[in-house]
Amino acid sequence: MSGIMPPGAWAATGAAAIPDPTGLHARPAVRVTKLAKRFDAAVEIAAERAGKWVNAKSPNAVMKLKAACGERLLVRAAGPDAEAAVAAVVALVARNFEAGGDG
Amino acid sequence: MVETETVFAGLPAADGLVLGVLHVRRETGIGRHDVGDPAAETAALKRALSQAQAELAALMAAHGGLAQDILEFQYELLEDDALLRPAFATVAAGEAADAAWAGLMDREIAEYRDGGDETMAARADDLLDLKRRVLAVLADPDPGPGEGPDTGASPVPDGAVLVADDLTPSAFLGLDWARMRGAAIRGGSPTSHVAILARAHNVPLVVGLQADPATLVPGTRALLDAEFGRLVLAPTPETLDAVAHRLSARGRTARAAAAVADEPAVTADGDVVTVLINVDDPAGLADVAATSCDGIGLTRTEFLFDAGPLPDEAAQYAVYARLVAWAEGRPVTIRTLDAGGDKPIPGVTPTDESNPFLGLRGLRLSFARPALFTVQLRALLRAAALGPVKIMAPMVTVPAEMVRLRSLVVQVGADLAAAGIAHGRPALGMMVEVPAAALMAEAFDADFYSIGSNDLIQYTTAVARDTPSVAALADPHSPAVRELIARTVTAGARRGVEVSLCGDMAADPALTGALLSTGLRTFSVAPSRLGPVKLAIRHWSKHHGAVGR
Numbered sequence A: 001m002s003g004i005m006p007p008g009a010w011a012a013t014g015a016a017a018i019p020d021p022t023g024l025h026a027r028p029a030v031r032v033t034k035l036a037k038r039f040d041a042a043v044e045i046a047a048e049r050a051g052k053w054v055n056a057k058s059p060n061a062v063m064k065l066k067a068a069c070g071e072r073l074l075v076r077a078a079g080p081d082a083e084a085a086v087a088a089v090v091a092l093v094a095r096n097f098e099a100g101g102d103g
Numbered sequence B: 001m002v003e004t005e006t007v008f009a010g011l012p013a014a015d016g017l018v019l020g021v022l023h024v025r026r027e028t029g030i031g032r033h034d035v036g037d038p039a040a041e042t043a044a045l046k047r048a049l050s051q052a053q054a055e056l057a058a059l060m061a062a063h064g065g066l067a068q069d070i071l072e073f074q075y076e077l078l079e080d081d082a083l084l085r086p087a088f089a090t091v092a093a094g095e096a097a098d099a100a101w102a103g104l105m106d107r108e109i110a111e112y113r114d115g116g117d118e119t120m121a122a123r124a125d126d127l128l129d130l131k132r133r134v135l136a137v138l139a140d141p142d143p144g145p146g147e148g149p150d151t152g153a154s155p156v157p158d159g160a161v162l163v164a165d166d167l168t169p170s171a172f173l174g175l176d177w178a179r180m181r182g183a184a185i186r187g188g189s190p191t192s193h194v195a196i197l198a199r200a201h202n203v204p205l206v207v208g209l210q211a212d213p214a215t216l217v218p219g220t221r222a223l224l225d226a227e228f229g230r231l232v233l234a235p236t237p238e239t240l241d242a243v244a245h246r247l248s249a250r251g252r253t254a255r256a257a258a259a260v261a262d263e264p265a266v267t268a269d270g271d272v273v274t275v276l277i278n279v280d281d282p283a284g285l286a287d288v289a290a291t292s293c294d295g296i297g298l299t300r301t302e303f304l305f306d307a308g309p310l311p312d313e314a315a316q317y318a319v320y321a322r323l324v325a326w327a328e329g330r331p332v333t334i335r336t337l338d339a340g341g342d343k344p345i346p347g348v349t350p351t352d353e354s355n356p357f358l359g360l361r362g363l364r365l366s367f368a369r370p371a372l373f374t375v376q377l378r379a380l381l382r383a384a385a386l387g388p389v390k391i392m393a394p395m396v397t398v399p400a401e402m403v404r405l406r407s408l409v410v411q412v413g414a415d416l417a418a419a420g421i422a423h424g425r426p427a428l429g430m431m432v433e434v435p436a437a438a439l440m441a442e443a444f445d446a447d448f449y450s451i452g453s454n455d456l457i458q459y460t461t462a463v464a465r466d467t468p469s470v471a472a473l474a475d476p477h478s479p480a481v482r483e484l485i486a487r488t489v490t491a492g493a494r495r496g497v498e499v500s501l502c503g504d505m506a507a508d509p510a511l512t513g514a515l516l517s518t519g520l521r522t523f524s525v526a527p528s529r530l531g532p533v534k535l536a537i538r539h540w541s542k543h544h545g546a547v548g549r
Helices: A026-036 A059-063 A082-094 B038-063 B065-077 B081-092 B097-114 B118-139 B169-174 B193-200 B237-260 B282-287 B301-305 B313-327 B362-368 B370-383 B399-418 B435-439 B453-461 B468-473 B479-495 B509-517 B527-538
Strands: A012-017 A042-047 A072-078 B006-009 B011-014 B017-025 B160-164 B180-185 B205-207 B221-225 B230-233 B272-279 B296-299 B332-335 B389-393 B427-432 B448-451 B498-501 B522-525
Touching: A012 A082, A026 A059, A026 A082, A026 B065, A042 A082, A059 B065, A059 B081, A072 A082, B011 B193, B017 B180, B017 B237, B038 B065, B038 B081, B038 B097, B038 B118, B038 B169, B065 B118, B081 B097, B097 B118, B160 B221, B169 B193, B180 B221, B193 B205, B221 B237, B237 B527, B272 B282, B272 B498, B272 B527, B282 B313, B282 B527, B296 B313, B296 B522, B313 B332, B313 B370, B332 B370, B362 B370, B362 B389, B362 B399, B370 B389, B370 B399, B389 B399, B389 B448, B399 B427, B427 B435, B435 B453, B435 B479, B448 B479, B453 B479, B479 B498, B509 B527, B522 B527
Parallel strands: B017 B160, B160 B180, B180 B205, B272 B296, B272 B522, B296 B332, B332 B389, B389 B427, B427 B448, B448 B498, B498 B522
Antiparallel strands: A012 A072, A042 A072, B006 B230, B011 B205, B017 B221, B221 B230
16 A cells, blocks of 8 residues: 655654554544644654555544554655654554653 | 423433423534535535544543543544545535535444454444534534533533433543533433433433424523433423422432441341442542442442453452452452343353344353353452452353353362462352243252342333333342342242342332341442442331331
């Protein structure tokens, strides 16, 4: 599945395993999209198993990832603040979607 | 036209007896009369989405906590361009805004529901809520003053008694209960979420109403009898007289109950009865004085999942420590996670069971999720170092489960000791809610028994808690239920351990005498029921039943 950017255009990538025993449900999905929207960069995420990239700024799309506990969430971004966006989303996943850090 | 009195049966879900004006809430459909050109419809849809978002923001600000968690997902969906794009595309192609919106939401709802994923299916209800909210705004973009955001097209009169097919928790929170008197709904059950909200907000509620809201005439005088579960339209003067008498009697009882709420519970014979409280969410304890009860008889730890994942050991310990501090030396009974059945937790409870009530739930589920369970037991043992914590296991069925639980607790205690972490040795008790456990209670190695009457009634009478058509069979007065309670009380007496009852039966003053007659001397009730139950206890005598009333 192609994303919103041409192949090879991604400036930054990262990944983190989901620690939440219930996986990526509504509340974490909202947290991810709210954080992603703070960056100008295009940000996409994918659940490692399904491998389908979706727009990290769309709560509906993130919800439909159905990522499970322990599964790795892949993050990629393109744009002026791509590196910061990827780092922020990876950090949010790693601290189990709790607000805090730069968030 | 002469109105004749009509009585509609239902089930009581939140107590109350009120007189008001019938208000019928109908789902807003599509098919507005004033459909404009594509540009006008695009503007109308944009306005409706932004107004719906403002309404959700106001609801979240007004209620916080639980409401915010429920509504934030909907709020964010209204900013989801990827989601909304197809609706604007159909409008640009000439479809009306409401039809385009309903079509989009229906497709999404079907996708959420059909995935076979419980987490997604639960979110489908959020989408349905959002669909209705935006359609209501499109149908009536400028509601009059005092109009709640979620009430459909017609304005709500003061003193309204609401009748509707259903009421979602967010719709309930969106209504102005200061102006409205109560509600009767066709769906729902006394144990559904909206019933829990109604009791918490003191809003009289009847569920399972046997009436088609579409056939009722708004504005009719309405008597909502949520004590007995019925709705009376156009009551006769005789009915109104009887209601006036009941209202003044209820007022006297309420005042008498309030007067004894903080007093010890002693029967007319002088028997001291222990009255504990049930805690759903420790936040609710702020308004309750520990001196008004004898401790906590049930803490439902499912609230720990409200914020998403189960909190870690430190966070759970902090919650349990707050309960111990609040109780000031009184016992604090904490039930281990009771997920499953009617309390699914996405990702924790199984999704492939044909009958979750007979499946992997309660202690059975905790044994199957050792990582989650160990964290909870560690936090509980650590809190037991601070005061008298009692651990209570739900859905225990055979004695071997208590043996397994006890060895697990011993192991957790040994691990804490090895790590040099302070901990205590809490009493280890069990819920008696499976008939097999009630019949054989004496065979279980439990430090105390607590009868969970809601599930015990359900399993004894084979009546699901959410099925209005057979609810009448689930009678707490059933001799079979009474027999199981009496057996458990006897088993406790023989083994010299406490027996309490923490289900809805304990909170109903009409059942207090029957329970005391079985020998039961420990009740655990919601804090708001302390007064009525203590009053019923004070009026009861071994030889004469209820006296002096």
